[in-house]
Amino acid sequence: MKKLYYPIIIEQNQIARGTFSMKLQCNEIAETALPGQFVNLYCREGEMLLPRPISICETDREKGILTLVYAVVGKGTESFSRLKKGDTIKVLGPLGDGFKIDESIKTHILIGGGIGVPPLVELAKHLKGEIYAFLGFAESPILVEELESYGAKVFVATDDGSAGFKGNVIELFKNKNITGGMIYGCGPKPMLKAVGKWAEDMGIKAQISMEERMACGIGVCVGCVCKIKKKEEEDWQNRKVCTDGPVFWSEEVIWDE
Amino acid sequence: MNKPDMQINIAGVELKNPVITASGTFGSGKEYSEYIDLNKLGAITVKGVSDIPWKGNDSPRIAETYGGMLNSVGLQNPGVEAFIEEDLSFLKRYDTKIIVNIVGRTVEEYCRVAERLSDTDIDMIELNISCPNVKEGGVSFGTDLLMAERITEAVKKTAKQPLIVKLSPNVTDIVSIAKAVVAGGADAISLINTLLGMAIDINTRKPILANIVGGLSGPAIRPVAIRMVYEVAKAVDVPIIGMGGIMTGEDAVEFMLAGATGVAVGMANFTNPTATIDVLNGIEDYMIRHGFNNIEEIRKSLIL
Incomplete structure (x- = not known):
């Protein structure tokens, strides 16, 4: 039977303004999670009864560690950000149907926007071949080193130009003239829509979260x-x-x- | 000490215990069968079924509110044929009673679903005249005395199984509606469906739900549900299935004290996939602690 887990938080850090990285000791989920899946995190506060779906950023199967990177967007995620190392949290997962991986594809293009970037890390880990990651942020980039550590060539765009290309990630991507066998997108809807349009124009398949x-x-x-x-x-x-x-x-x- | 007798009888149907699932919060049981043993449930009420597939409303359909949630799903479902083919054959593998919640836009549509179900192996029909999220049918039948009686009568004539009518709380006088459906031939009453509500995102200044309004459920509505079960139980002789924010066994007992024979677990399933079983264990613990031998004893023990 599937069940709820109550893992211990082994680390929680703020990695950018309003963005947190939480590591959980949760062998059951870490061992089975696949790229693009998510978990339900539940609040302790009784007035907030619905779980928050949070994408899985990375898993360490050997150590049984699950890394979640999330943005504080409301009271629920704000309550998660106040949890400390040693606290437990109620979790259900892994959930959902994630990215499909086709081993015959040689070049992969990852496009992430803001808090849509985290699931691309676990994805990059599972991909073989060349990986190009185009990441767009309002201001501070996150998870660039992590993606690079899994072999991705990372290009960054920021709205304010404080890091990398000034502008949106789709413009950056088009400027680079890079193409590949599969596109994977995660981010805000307008970005996903643009990714889909571009993929269609180029005749490349795209998976979007x-x-x-x-x-x-x-x-x-x-x-x-x-x-x-x-x-x-x-x-x-x-x-x-x-x-x-x-x-x-x-x-x-x-x-x- | 002897284990208390958990069995209940609703309109001639024996349920092994009073814990039922609230329509729309349990699908047709498949998803939860991965988390709990469905054989342990008194009955499963499946998500609303219409005569042809319904697409439901646009997204967003969910808004969390203090101690509850709004939904405006709009009864999306694959229709009665798909239900019989896929879900019913799945459910029949379990030793629990099957209640099918039926929906429609017109009296004829409701009757077509009841008719199609009449030769199937289900245990009861729950007539949903209380969904606030569809423009035609649904709650428009459940808030009008004459319509409520008429549709109950029509479906009762068509249905082969005992008929439960699920009432809307969005009325001034719940007792008169309850009496109307009993006059129409209802064998049992379930209440309450969701309360019509609305939430606005103050930053975008837009309603959160695409449908603007939706149905409020969860513990926030429990006192309203308890009051309505209490009022209806005093006024009619048919058995009552009480629901509205049941999160624990204690909550379920509160409904029984108000007059409910069965209890349905709804939103709690979303907070905890084993909520139904936890509620069942909680009721049993309460009965042992307080020396109740059966559910009927609890139901008759309210001290005023």
């Missing part, structure tokens, strides 16, 4: 849907981000205007 407000995280509540039109189906369907995704083929996503 979607985000939506969730309740259960395990496919029951049908709260977190996005519109997906599969080739073999006549019409689009509302599919669950938590279990049908979070990673979808960009060509199948129908964007709301």
Whole structure:
């Protein structure tokens, strides 16, 4: 049977303004998690009853360590940021259907925006061949060294120009004229939409990780849907981000205007 | 000490214990079967089923609120044929009762679902006239005395299984609605469905839900649910399934003291995948602690 875990926080650091890295000693999840999956983190405060879906940044299977990098975006994530080394936290996972890895592909292009960057780290670890990572941030870049340590050539864009290219990550990516066999995107919706458009124009397949407000995280509540039109189906369907995704083929996503 | 008798009877259907799942919070059990033994549940009420597939509302459909949540899913479901083919065959593998929540836009649509289910091996039908998230049907039947009675009567005539009618709390007088559905032939009543609510993101100044309004559930609504179960239980003779923010066995007992025979666990499933089993164990612990031999004894023990 699957179950909830109550692992110990072995490390928690602020790595950029409003962004935290939390390491959990959780062998069960670390051993089975795949790139692009997420976990549910639960708050201790009784008024916040729904779990927060947090993407898995990295796992250390041998040591049983799970690294989560998250942004403080509301009261729930703020409460996580106040937890200290030695505290325990309620966790469910690994959840969701992550990135598909095709070993025949030689060149991989990773595109991440802001807090969409963390799952690309575990992905890079699993990819063979050349990896180019294009990362966009409002200000301070995160996880650049981690991606480089797994062999990725990293290019950074910031909105304010404080690091790397001044502008958005899609412009940066287009300027570099790099192409490959598969694109993997995680970040805000406008970025994902642009990634999908570019991939379509270039005739390259792209996998994008979607985000939506969730309740259960395990496919029951049908709260977190996005519109997906599969080739073999006549019409689009509302599919669950938590279990049908979070990673979808960009060509199948129908964007709301 | 002897173990208390957990069995209950709702409209002639024997449930091994009073713990039921609230429609829409448990799918058709498949997902939770990975976390709990479904055989331990008194009954599973499945997510609302319509005659043809429904796509539901746009995202976002979920907003967390203090001690609760809003949803505006809009009864997305693959339709009764898909339900029978995939979900029912799965559920039949378990030793628990199956309650099918049915939805529709018109009386005819409700009746078509009940008719299609009439020759299947389900135990009860729950008539959902209380979903606040669909524009036609749903709650518009559940907030009008005449319509509530008429639709209950029509579905009761079509259905082969005992009929539970699920009431909306979005009414001025819950007792009159309860009496209307009993007059229409309801064999049991379940309450409450969600309370109509709304939340606004003050930074974007937009409603959080794409549908603008949605149904509020969770412990925030429990006192309202307890009050309504209490009022309805005094007024009608059919058994009641109480629900609304049950998180623990103690919460479930509170509903029984108010007059409920069965109890349904809803939003708690999202907070804790084993919530149903925890509630069941909590009820049993309470009965042992307080010397109750069966559920009926609790139900009759409220001191006023």
